[in-house]
Amino acid sequence: MAWLRLTKTALYLMKSGDACYIDKVELSGEKRNQVRIPRNWFTGSDAPGAMVIEDIEPPACRIASNPPTIPTPRPLLGKKIVLDPGHGEDRDPGAKNAEGRTEAGESLKQAKLVQGFLQARGATVTLIDNALNLSLEEIGARGAGADCFVALHLNSFNAAVQGHEVLIDRNGTDVDFRFATIVNQELDQVLNIPNRGVKRQGLAVLRAVPLPVPAILTESFFIDASSGTQVDDLILKSAQAIARGIERFLIA
Structure with missing residues (x-):
């Protein structure tokens, strides 16, 4: 053949x-x-x-000069959120680790990340400036008219304990508790540290937030038991989790 x-x-x-x-x-x-x-x-x-x-080569695919853009989802459009990064670097640095990294400094980084994530989803986010030397009552009062208020803190004890928790005021509402539970669930999804749960505690800053604004305080990890790149990793992951928790709560 x-x-x-x-x-x-x-x-x-x-x-x-x-x-x-x-x-x-x-x-x-x-x-x-x-x-x-x-x-x-x-x-x-x-x-x-x-x-x-x-034996002809196929023509190259023609790419449109102005390809259509896919709109970014903005499920939080119209929502107002107030973030309070705990303490204030100059007047009250809060807890610190062995490297000298402070609760105030790291909480501010975390708050700015949360702010960016939420703004990308359409929310209006107010970041309280703790350099203004506001009292806890004045800080809480700035939550008036918001859809939610979140104070961001980092914990400290004896440089050996680790974990995350979310707090509401001792007299917090059922809505506060549900909000705290959602955010704590999100933290538990991404942080490989113990889950210390949702707790009630007498907190002046939350007590000053006008009702019916839901208000919580996050303690994402123990800064005195964290160091180096671990701090950076925990700050980023916790900020993402808090933002997701806020979104879940607001669009539920």
Whole structure:
């Protein structure tokens, strides 16, 4: 049985089981990308008058100069959120670790991350400036008219205890408790540290938030038991979790 061999210069009718060819058709001229197979290369009544093999590269896909944009989901559009990064670097740095990294400084980083995540989802986010030396009552009062209020803190004890927890005021409402539970669930999903749960505690800043604004205080981890890149990792992951928890609560 004969067979065909196509090269860049010619199409060969090859002899079966041999390296020799029987006949060939040169590829030349303007139609170098085409070759016509002679009728006498075929036998039988079904032989075509001619067969054309085209060696043509497919055209490149054309990319639109102005491709359509996919709108970013903004489920929190119209929602107002107040964030209070705990303490204040100058007047009250709060807890600190062995490297000198402070609760105030790291909570501010966390708050700015949460703010960015929520703004990207359409929310209006107010970040309280603790450099203003506001009292806890004044800070809480700034939650008036918001859809929720979140104070962000980091815990401290004896440099050995670790974990996350979310607090509500001792007289917090059922809505406060539900809000805290959702945020704590999100923290538990991403932080590989013990879950210390949702707790009630007498907290002046939360007590000053006007009802019916839901108000919670997060303690994302123990800063005195954390160091180096672990702090950075915990800050980023907890900020993402808090933002997700806020969104879950507000759109439920």
